[in-house]
Amino acid sequence: MMDEKMTDQAEQLIADLAADLQPVHRLATPLWRSATWIGIALLVNAAAVILHGGLRPDLMPLLKTPTYSMLLAATIVTGILSALAVFLISIPGRSRYWAVLPIPGVILWFSVAGYGCFSDWLRMGPAGLQFGHSVDCFTWIVAISLPLSLVLFVMVRHAAWIRPGPTLILGMLSTAAFAATGLSLLHDLDTSMMIMVWHGGAVAVLLGLSALGIPLFRPKALSD
Amino acid sequence: MVPDLPEQTEITEISAAWAELGALLVLAQSGDRAAYTALLHGLLPYLRRLVARRLARAQDIDDTVQDIYLSIHAIRHTYDPDRPLQPWVNVIAERRIADRLRRLYRQRAREAPLPEDASETFAASDANMTSEVSLDMRAVHRAIEQLPPGQRQAIGLVKVQGLSLREAAARTGQSEGAVKLSVHRALKALRRVLGQENGNRDDAGPGGPE
Numbered sequence: 040m041m042d043e044k045m046t047d048q049a050e051q052l053i054a055d056l057a058a059d060l061q062p063v064h065r066l067a068t069p070l071w072r073s074a075t076w077i078g079i080a081l082l083v084n085a086a087a088v089i090l091h092g093g094l095r096p097d098l099m100p101l102l103k104t105p106t107y108s109m110l111l112a113a114t115i116v117t118g119i120l121s122a123l124a125v126f127l128i129s130i131p132g133r134s135r136y137w138a139v140l141p142i143p144g145v146i147l148w149f150s151v152a153g154y155g156c157f158s159d160w161l162r163m164g165p166a167g168l169q170f171g172h173s174v175d176c177f178t179w180i181v182a183i184s185l186p187l188s189l190v191l192f193v194m195v196r197h198a199a200w201i202r203p204g205p206t207l208i209l210g211m212l213s214t215a216a217f218a219a220t221g222l223s224l225l226h227d228l229d230t231s232m233m234i235m236v237w238h239g240g241a242v243a244v245l246l247g248l249s250a251l252g253i254p255l256f257r258p259k260a261l262s263d
Numbered sequence: 264m265v266p267d268l269p270e271q272t273e274i275t276e277i278s279a280a281w282a283e284l285g286a287l288l289v290l291a292q293s294g295d296r297a298a299y300t301a302l303l304h305g306l307l308p309y310l311r312r313l314v315a316r317r318l319a320r321a322q323d324i325d326d327t328v329q330d331i332y333l334s335i336h337a338i339r340h341t342y343d344p345d346r347p348l349q350p351w352v353n354v355i356a357e358r359r360i361a362d363r364l365r366r367l368y369r370q371r372a373r374e375a376p377l378p379e380d381a382s383e384t385f386a387a388s389d390a391n392m393t394s395e396v397s398l399d400m401r402a403v404h405r406a407i408e409q410l411p412p413g414q415r416q417a418i419g420l421v422k423v424q425g426l427s428l429r430e431a432a433a434r435t436g437q438s439e440g441a442v443k444l445s446v447h448r449a450l451k452a453l454r455r456v457l458g459q460e461n462g463n464r465d466d467a468g469p470g471g472p473e
Contacts, residue, residue, distance in 0.1 A: 048325060048329065049307060049325065049328060049329065049332075052329050052332055052333075053300060053303040053304060053307075053332070054300075056299070056303065056332060056333075056336045057296045057299050057300045057303070058296070059336070060291060060294060060295075060296050060299050060336075061294060062292070062293050062294035063292050063339060063340035064340060065292055065340055065342070065343070065344075066340055066341050066343070068343070130341050130343070131338070131341060131342075131350070131351045131352075131354035131355050132342075132343075132346055132347070132348075132350040132351035132353075132354055197337070197338040197340070197341050200334045200337055200338050200355065200358065201334075201338075201354055201355060201358050202358075
Protein backbone atom coordinates (compact mmCIF):
# COMPACT_ATOMS: atom_id res chain seq x y z
CA MET A 40 0.00 0.00 0.00
CA MET A 41 2.77 2.38 1.12
CA ASP A 42 4.91 1.23 -1.78
CA GLU A 43 2.20 2.01 -4.27
CA LYS A 44 1.81 5.52 -2.90
CA MET A 45 5.56 6.07 -3.09
CA THR A 46 5.83 4.74 -6.58
CA ASP A 47 3.07 7.18 -7.49
CA GLN A 48 5.12 10.07 -6.07
CA ALA A 49 8.23 8.94 -7.94
CA GLU A 50 6.19 8.49 -11.14
CA GLN A 51 4.79 11.97 -10.78
CA LEU A 52 8.26 13.46 -10.28
CA ILE A 53 9.65 11.55 -13.26
CA ALA A 54 6.79 12.89 -15.39
CA ASP A 55 7.39 16.45 -14.12
CA LEU A 56 11.14 16.30 -14.74
CA ALA A 57 10.66 14.85 -18.21
CA ALA A 58 8.16 17.61 -19.02
CA ASP A 59 10.74 20.16 -17.83
CA LEU A 60 13.56 18.64 -19.89
CA GLN A 61 15.49 21.08 -22.07
CA PRO A 62 18.57 20.31 -24.15
CA VAL A 63 21.76 21.13 -22.25
CA HIS A 64 25.34 21.84 -23.27
CA ARG A 65 27.57 19.11 -21.99
CA LEU A 66 30.53 20.38 -19.99
CA ALA A 67 33.91 20.20 -21.68
CA THR A 68 36.52 17.95 -20.08
CA PRO A 69 38.02 19.09 -16.75
CA LEU A 70 41.41 19.55 -18.43
CA TRP A 71 39.98 21.88 -21.06
CA ARG A 72 37.94 23.82 -18.48
CA SER A 73 40.98 24.21 -16.20
CA ALA A 74 43.02 25.49 -19.14
CA THR A 75 40.27 27.99 -19.93
CA TRP A 76 40.17 29.27 -16.39
CA ILE A 77 43.97 29.48 -16.10
CA GLY A 78 43.93 31.48 -19.33
CA ILE A 79 41.39 33.85 -17.79
CA ALA A 80 43.58 34.15 -14.68
CA LEU A 81 46.56 35.11 -16.85
CA LEU A 82 44.44 37.68 -18.72
CA VAL A 83 43.21 39.23 -15.46
CA ASN A 84 46.79 39.45 -14.22
CA ALA A 85 47.90 40.99 -17.52
CA ALA A 86 45.09 43.54 -17.20
CA ALA A 87 46.25 44.31 -13.66
CA VAL A 88 49.80 44.89 -14.90
CA ILE A 89 48.50 47.28 -17.56
CA LEU A 90 46.28 49.12 -15.04
CA HIS A 91 49.22 49.32 -12.67
CA GLY A 92 51.27 50.98 -15.38
CA GLY A 93 53.77 48.20 -15.89
CA LEU A 94 55.68 45.58 -13.98
CA ARG A 95 57.68 46.40 -10.89
CA PRO A 96 60.94 48.06 -11.93
CA ASP A 97 63.18 45.63 -10.07
CA LEU A 98 61.67 42.52 -11.68
CA MET A 99 64.61 41.52 -13.83
CA PRO A 100 67.22 41.46 -11.07
CA LEU A 101 64.70 39.84 -8.70
CA LEU A 102 64.04 36.97 -11.09
CA LYS A 103 67.68 36.04 -10.68
CA THR A 104 67.32 35.60 -6.93
CA PRO A 105 66.27 32.06 -5.98
CA THR A 106 63.75 33.16 -3.34
CA TYR A 107 61.79 35.39 -5.67
CA SER A 108 61.81 33.05 -8.65
CA MET A 109 60.88 30.10 -6.45
CA LEU A 110 58.01 32.07 -4.94
CA LEU A 111 56.73 33.07 -8.37
CA ALA A 112 56.99 29.47 -9.57
CA ALA A 113 55.30 28.16 -6.41
CA THR A 114 52.28 30.46 -6.82
CA ILE A 115 51.91 29.48 -10.48
CA VAL A 116 52.21 25.75 -9.72
CA THR A 117 49.70 26.05 -6.85
CA GLY A 118 47.30 28.01 -9.04
CA ILE A 119 47.45 25.46 -11.85
CA LEU A 120 47.21 22.35 -9.65
CA SER A 121 44.34 23.69 -7.57
CA ALA A 122 42.50 24.77 -10.72
CA LEU A 123 42.80 21.21 -12.05
CA ALA A 124 41.60 19.87 -8.70
CA VAL A 125 38.59 22.22 -8.69
CA PHE A 126 37.45 21.21 -12.16
CA LEU A 127 37.95 17.51 -11.39
CA ILE A 128 36.24 17.24 -8.01
CA SER A 129 33.31 19.42 -9.03
CA ILE A 130 32.22 16.69 -11.46
CA PRO A 131 30.33 13.69 -10.04
CA GLY A 132 32.07 10.42 -10.78
CA ARG A 133 35.57 11.84 -10.46
CA SER A 134 37.50 10.79 -7.38
CA ARG A 135 37.42 13.23 -4.50
CA TYR A 136 41.09 12.41 -3.88
CA TRP A 137 41.96 14.82 -6.70
CA ALA A 138 41.53 17.40 -3.94
CA VAL A 139 45.07 16.65 -2.67
CA LEU A 140 46.62 17.48 -6.05
CA PRO A 141 47.73 21.04 -5.11
CA ILE A 142 49.46 19.95 -1.89
CA PRO A 143 53.01 19.94 -3.39
CA GLY A 144 52.45 23.47 -4.72
CA VAL A 145 51.07 24.66 -1.40
CA ILE A 146 54.02 23.20 0.52
CA LEU A 147 56.47 24.87 -1.86
CA TRP A 148 54.61 28.20 -1.72
CA PHE A 149 54.37 28.23 2.06
CA SER A 150 57.95 27.22 2.61
CA VAL A 151 59.31 29.86 0.24
CA ALA A 152 56.98 32.56 1.61
CA GLY A 153 57.76 31.42 5.14
CA TYR A 154 61.47 31.54 4.37
CA GLY A 155 60.99 35.10 3.04
CA CYS A 156 59.27 36.12 6.26
CA PHE A 157 61.95 34.43 8.32
CA SER A 158 64.79 36.17 6.51
CA ASP A 159 62.96 39.51 6.79
CA TRP A 160 62.70 38.88 10.48
CA LEU A 161 66.39 38.02 10.73
CA ARG A 162 67.26 41.18 8.83
CA MET A 163 64.80 43.64 10.36
CA GLY A 164 63.42 42.05 13.51
CA PRO A 165 59.66 42.06 14.23
CA ALA A 166 59.18 45.07 11.96
CA GLY A 167 59.87 42.78 9.00
CA LEU A 168 56.66 40.86 9.66
CA GLN A 169 54.34 43.85 9.61
CA PHE A 170 52.14 44.55 6.65
CA GLY A 171 53.26 47.69 4.89
CA HIS A 172 51.39 49.69 2.24
CA SER A 173 48.42 47.56 3.12
CA VAL A 174 45.64 49.67 1.57
CA ASP A 175 47.27 49.84 -1.84
CA CYS A 176 48.21 46.20 -1.63
CA PHE A 177 44.72 45.15 -0.57
CA THR A 178 43.20 47.05 -3.48
CA TRP A 179 45.28 45.00 -5.92
CA ILE A 180 44.45 41.75 -4.17
CA VAL A 181 40.73 42.49 -4.52
CA ALA A 182 41.11 43.76 -8.10
CA ILE A 183 42.63 40.43 -9.17
CA SER A 184 40.80 38.03 -6.87
CA LEU A 185 37.26 39.28 -7.25
CA PRO A 186 36.85 38.79 -11.02
CA LEU A 187 38.69 35.47 -10.81
CA SER A 188 36.47 34.16 -7.99
CA LEU A 189 33.32 35.27 -9.79
CA VAL A 190 34.29 33.54 -13.03
CA LEU A 191 35.23 30.37 -11.17
CA PHE A 192 32.01 30.47 -9.16
CA VAL A 193 29.95 30.62 -12.35
CA MET A 194 32.01 27.85 -13.97
CA VAL A 195 31.66 25.34 -11.12
CA ARG A 196 28.31 26.35 -9.64
CA HIS A 197 27.00 22.82 -10.30
CA ALA A 198 29.38 21.65 -7.56
CA ALA A 199 26.86 23.03 -5.07
CA TRP A 200 24.91 19.80 -5.65
CA ILE A 201 27.78 17.52 -4.73
CA ARG A 202 30.94 18.96 -3.10
CA PRO A 203 30.42 22.62 -2.20
CA GLY A 204 32.98 22.77 0.64
CA PRO A 205 36.06 21.29 -1.07
CA THR A 206 35.24 23.14 -4.30
CA LEU A 207 35.07 26.43 -2.44
CA ILE A 208 38.36 25.84 -0.58
CA LEU A 209 40.28 24.72 -3.68
CA GLY A 210 38.74 27.47 -5.79
CA MET A 211 39.85 30.11 -3.31
CA LEU A 212 43.30 28.50 -3.15
CA SER A 213 43.66 28.74 -6.91
CA THR A 214 42.39 32.33 -6.93
CA ALA A 215 44.74 33.24 -4.07
CA ALA A 216 47.71 31.64 -5.82
CA PHE A 217 47.11 33.53 -9.08
CA ALA A 218 46.51 36.76 -7.15
CA ALA A 219 49.87 36.18 -5.44
CA THR A 220 51.50 35.68 -8.84
CA GLY A 221 50.06 38.99 -10.00
CA LEU A 222 50.94 40.84 -6.81
CA SER A 223 54.53 39.65 -6.88
CA LEU A 224 54.86 41.01 -10.42
CA LEU A 225 53.46 44.40 -9.39
CA HIS A 226 54.31 45.08 -5.83
CA ASP A 227 57.47 45.56 -3.92
CA LEU A 228 56.22 43.48 -1.04
CA ASP A 229 56.01 39.80 -0.51
CA THR A 230 52.26 39.63 -0.15
CA SER A 231 51.74 35.87 0.07
CA MET A 232 50.89 35.92 3.75
CA MET A 233 48.43 38.75 3.40
CA ILE A 234 46.77 37.10 0.42
CA MET A 235 46.46 33.80 2.27
CA VAL A 236 45.00 35.53 5.32
CA TRP A 237 42.37 37.36 3.26
CA HIS A 238 41.39 34.40 1.11
CA GLY A 239 41.45 32.04 4.06
CA GLY A 240 39.22 34.48 5.91
CA ALA A 241 36.78 34.65 3.00
CA VAL A 242 36.60 30.86 2.82
CA ALA A 243 36.07 30.63 6.57
CA VAL A 244 33.22 33.17 6.43
CA LEU A 245 31.51 31.44 3.50
CA LEU A 246 31.85 27.97 5.03
CA GLY A 247 30.69 29.33 8.38
CA LEU A 248 27.58 30.85 6.82
CA SER A 249 26.72 27.63 5.04
CA ALA A 250 27.34 25.62 8.23
CA LEU A 251 24.87 27.93 9.97
CA GLY A 252 22.31 26.79 7.43
CA ILE A 253 22.39 29.90 5.26
CA PRO A 254 21.92 28.31 1.85
CA LEU A 255 24.74 30.11 0.04
CA PHE A 256 25.91 27.10 -1.86
CA ARG A 257 23.04 24.79 -1.34
CA PRO A 258 20.63 24.12 -4.17
CA LYS A 259 17.39 25.96 -3.57
CA ALA A 260 15.16 23.05 -4.36
CA LEU A 261 16.62 21.05 -1.50
CA SER A 262 17.08 23.64 1.21
CA ASP A 263 13.55 23.54 2.53
CA MET B 264 25.28 -19.67 3.01
CA VAL B 265 28.02 -18.06 0.95
CA PRO B 266 26.49 -16.38 -2.07
CA ASP B 267 27.81 -17.50 -5.41
CA LEU B 268 30.16 -15.14 -7.14
CA PRO B 269 28.40 -13.57 -10.08
CA GLU B 270 29.07 -15.32 -13.32
CA GLN B 271 31.04 -13.54 -15.97
CA THR B 272 27.88 -13.19 -18.01
CA GLU B 273 26.09 -11.45 -15.13
CA ILE B 274 28.84 -8.86 -14.81
CA THR B 275 28.67 -8.28 -18.53
CA GLU B 276 24.90 -7.92 -18.30
CA ILE B 277 25.14 -5.39 -15.47
CA SER B 278 27.69 -3.24 -17.24
CA ALA B 279 25.63 -3.50 -20.42
CA ALA B 280 22.62 -2.22 -18.46
CA TRP B 281 24.63 0.73 -17.11
CA ALA B 282 26.00 1.47 -20.57
CA GLU B 283 22.43 1.51 -21.85
CA LEU B 284 21.36 3.94 -19.10
CA GLY B 285 24.39 6.10 -19.89
CA ALA B 286 23.32 6.21 -23.54
CA LEU B 287 19.82 7.27 -22.41
CA LEU B 288 21.33 10.12 -20.38
CA VAL B 289 23.29 11.29 -23.43
CA LEU B 290 20.02 11.36 -25.39
CA ALA B 291 18.37 13.22 -22.50
CA GLN B 292 21.15 15.82 -22.60
CA SER B 293 20.02 16.62 -26.12
CA GLY B 294 16.41 16.92 -24.96
CA ASP B 295 14.96 13.44 -25.62
CA ARG B 296 12.10 13.15 -23.12
CA ALA B 297 11.32 9.50 -23.80
CA ALA B 298 14.94 8.54 -23.20
CA TYR B 299 14.95 10.63 -20.02
CA THR B 300 11.79 8.99 -18.71
CA ALA B 301 13.26 5.57 -19.47
CA LEU B 302 16.49 6.51 -17.70
CA LEU B 303 14.75 7.71 -14.53
CA HIS B 304 12.52 4.63 -14.48
CA GLY B 305 15.53 2.41 -15.02
CA LEU B 306 17.39 4.00 -12.10
CA LEU B 307 14.47 3.73 -9.66
CA PRO B 308 15.04 0.19 -8.28
CA TYR B 309 18.79 0.78 -8.00
CA LEU B 310 18.36 4.10 -6.18
CA ARG B 311 15.76 2.67 -3.83
CA ARG B 312 18.11 -0.17 -2.88
CA LEU B 313 21.04 2.21 -2.47
CA VAL B 314 19.09 4.58 -0.21
CA ALA B 315 17.42 1.80 1.77
CA ARG B 316 20.86 0.64 2.93
CA ARG B 317 21.27 3.90 4.86
CA LEU B 318 17.73 4.98 5.72
CA ALA B 319 15.03 2.99 7.41
CA ARG B 320 11.78 4.94 7.14
CA ALA B 321 9.85 4.41 3.93
CA GLN B 322 9.01 8.12 3.66
CA ASP B 323 12.69 9.13 4.10
CA ILE B 324 13.74 6.66 1.42
CA ASP B 325 11.15 8.03 -0.95
CA ASP B 326 12.01 11.68 -0.25
CA THR B 327 15.71 10.97 -0.72
CA VAL B 328 15.18 9.20 -4.03
CA GLN B 329 13.24 12.26 -5.19
CA ASP B 330 16.07 14.56 -4.01
CA ILE B 331 18.47 12.44 -6.08
CA TYR B 332 16.22 12.81 -9.13
CA LEU B 333 16.15 16.60 -8.67
CA SER B 334 19.96 16.67 -8.43
CA ILE B 335 20.39 14.51 -11.51
CA HIS B 336 18.03 16.85 -13.33
CA ALA B 337 19.92 19.97 -12.22
CA ILE B 338 23.40 18.77 -13.17
CA ARG B 339 22.67 16.40 -16.04
CA HIS B 340 25.05 18.47 -18.20
CA THR B 341 28.01 17.29 -16.07
CA TYR B 342 27.78 13.70 -17.32
CA ASP B 343 30.60 12.80 -19.69
CA PRO B 344 29.62 9.99 -22.13
CA ASP B 345 33.21 8.73 -22.11
CA ARG B 346 32.95 7.89 -18.43
CA PRO B 347 30.86 5.25 -16.65
CA LEU B 348 27.45 6.32 -15.39
CA GLN B 349 27.37 4.41 -12.12
CA PRO B 350 30.05 6.43 -10.24
CA TRP B 351 28.35 9.62 -11.46
CA VAL B 352 25.02 8.48 -10.05
CA ASN B 353 26.62 7.17 -6.86
CA VAL B 354 28.27 10.48 -5.93
CA ILE B 355 24.99 12.35 -6.37
CA ALA B 356 23.07 9.71 -4.40
CA GLU B 357 25.61 9.72 -1.56
CA ARG B 358 25.36 13.51 -1.22
CA ARG B 359 21.56 13.45 -1.00
CA ILE B 360 21.63 10.55 1.49
CA ALA B 361 24.12 12.50 3.61
CA ASP B 362 21.89 15.59 3.44
CA ARG B 363 18.89 13.58 4.55
CA LEU B 364 20.80 11.96 7.43
CA ARG B 365 22.08 15.37 8.55
CA ARG B 366 18.55 16.74 8.51
CA LEU B 367 17.25 13.74 10.44
CA TYR B 368 19.99 14.16 13.09
CA ARG B 369 19.14 17.85 13.41
CA GLN B 370 15.47 17.03 13.79
CA ARG B 371 16.24 14.36 16.34
CA ALA B 372 18.26 16.90 18.34
CA ARG B 373 15.29 19.23 18.80
CA GLU B 374 12.24 16.99 18.43
CA ALA B 375 11.11 13.74 19.90
CA PRO B 376 10.26 11.90 16.70
CA LEU B 377 7.24 9.66 16.51
CA PRO B 378 8.43 6.15 15.94
CA GLU B 379 7.30 4.38 12.80
CA ASP B 380 4.86 2.31 14.89
CA ALA B 381 3.54 5.37 16.71
CA SER B 382 -0.08 4.45 16.15
CA GLU B 383 0.47 1.05 17.71
CA THR B 384 2.35 2.45 20.66
CA PHE B 385 -0.22 5.08 21.41
CA ALA B 386 -3.24 2.92 21.06
CA ALA B 387 -1.21 0.25 22.78
CA SER B 388 -1.57 1.93 26.15
CA ASP B 389 -5.25 1.11 25.85
CA ALA B 390 -5.09 -1.81 23.49
CA ASN B 391 -2.37 -3.59 25.42
CA MET B 392 -4.20 -2.82 28.63
CA THR B 393 -7.35 -4.44 27.30
CA SER B 394 -5.45 -7.47 26.20
CA GLU B 395 -3.64 -7.68 29.51
CA VAL B 396 -6.93 -7.36 31.34
CA SER B 397 -8.42 -10.10 29.25
CA LEU B 398 -5.38 -12.26 30.00
CA ASP B 399 -5.88 -11.51 33.65
CA MET B 400 -9.56 -12.32 33.39
CA ARG B 401 -8.72 -15.71 31.95
CA ALA B 402 -6.29 -16.27 34.78
CA VAL B 403 -8.93 -15.17 37.28
CA HIS B 404 -11.45 -17.57 35.82
CA ARG B 405 -8.90 -20.35 35.92
CA ALA B 406 -8.09 -19.53 39.52
CA ILE B 407 -11.77 -19.42 40.48
CA GLU B 408 -12.27 -22.85 38.91
CA GLN B 409 -9.64 -24.21 41.26
CA LEU B 410 -11.30 -22.87 44.44
CA PRO B 411 -13.20 -25.21 46.77
CA PRO B 412 -16.93 -25.33 45.78
CA GLY B 413 -18.18 -23.17 48.72
CA GLN B 414 -15.68 -20.38 48.07
CA ARG B 415 -16.25 -20.61 44.33
CA GLN B 416 -20.00 -20.19 44.79
CA ALA B 417 -19.59 -17.33 47.26
CA ILE B 418 -17.22 -15.34 45.08
CA GLY B 419 -19.32 -16.05 42.00
CA LEU B 420 -22.39 -14.59 43.63
CA VAL B 421 -20.84 -11.64 45.46
CA LYS B 422 -17.93 -10.50 43.24
CA VAL B 423 -18.88 -11.77 39.80
CA GLN B 424 -22.68 -11.39 39.82
CA GLY B 425 -22.52 -8.49 42.29
CA LEU B 426 -25.15 -9.69 44.80
CA SER B 427 -25.18 -8.29 48.31
CA LEU B 428 -24.09 -10.50 51.19
CA ARG B 429 -27.71 -10.87 52.28
CA GLU B 430 -28.91 -11.92 48.79
CA ALA B 431 -26.02 -14.35 48.49
CA ALA B 432 -26.81 -15.75 51.93
CA ALA B 433 -30.46 -16.17 50.94
CA ARG B 434 -29.45 -17.86 47.68
CA THR B 435 -27.11 -20.38 49.34
CA GLY B 436 -28.97 -20.88 52.60
CA GLN B 437 -25.88 -19.88 54.57
CA SER B 438 -25.52 -17.12 57.15
CA GLU B 439 -24.23 -13.76 55.96
CA GLY B 440 -21.15 -14.26 58.12
CA ALA B 441 -20.41 -17.61 56.48
CA VAL B 442 -20.73 -16.08 52.99
CA LYS B 443 -18.50 -13.19 54.02
CA LEU B 444 -15.89 -15.60 55.35
CA SER B 445 -16.01 -17.71 52.16
CA VAL B 446 -15.56 -14.59 50.00
CA HIS B 447 -12.69 -13.45 52.19
CA ARG B 448 -10.92 -16.80 51.96
CA ALA B 449 -11.58 -17.02 48.23
CA LEU B 450 -10.07 -13.56 47.62
CA LYS B 451 -7.06 -14.48 49.70
CA ALA B 452 -6.56 -17.67 47.70
CA LEU B 453 -7.02 -15.85 44.38
CA ARG B 454 -4.59 -13.13 45.39
CA ARG B 455 -2.02 -15.80 46.20
CA VAL B 456 -2.48 -17.69 42.91
CA LEU B 457 -2.65 -14.57 40.67
CA GLY B 458 0.16 -12.82 42.53
CA GLN B 459 2.47 -15.70 41.66
CA GLU B 460 1.49 -15.47 38.01
CA ASN B 461 1.98 -11.72 37.90
CA GLY B 462 5.41 -11.99 39.47
CA ASN B 463 6.62 -13.71 36.33
CA ARG B 464 5.39 -10.95 34.05
CA ASP B 465 6.32 -7.84 35.98
CA ASP B 466 9.87 -7.54 34.69
CA ALA B 467 8.44 -6.40 31.38
CA GLY B 468 7.25 -3.27 33.12
CA PRO B 469 6.20 0.05 31.63
CA GLY B 470 8.63 2.48 30.06
CA GLY B 471 8.67 2.86 26.31
CA PRO B 472 11.66 2.90 24.00
CA GLU B 473 14.01 5.88 24.26
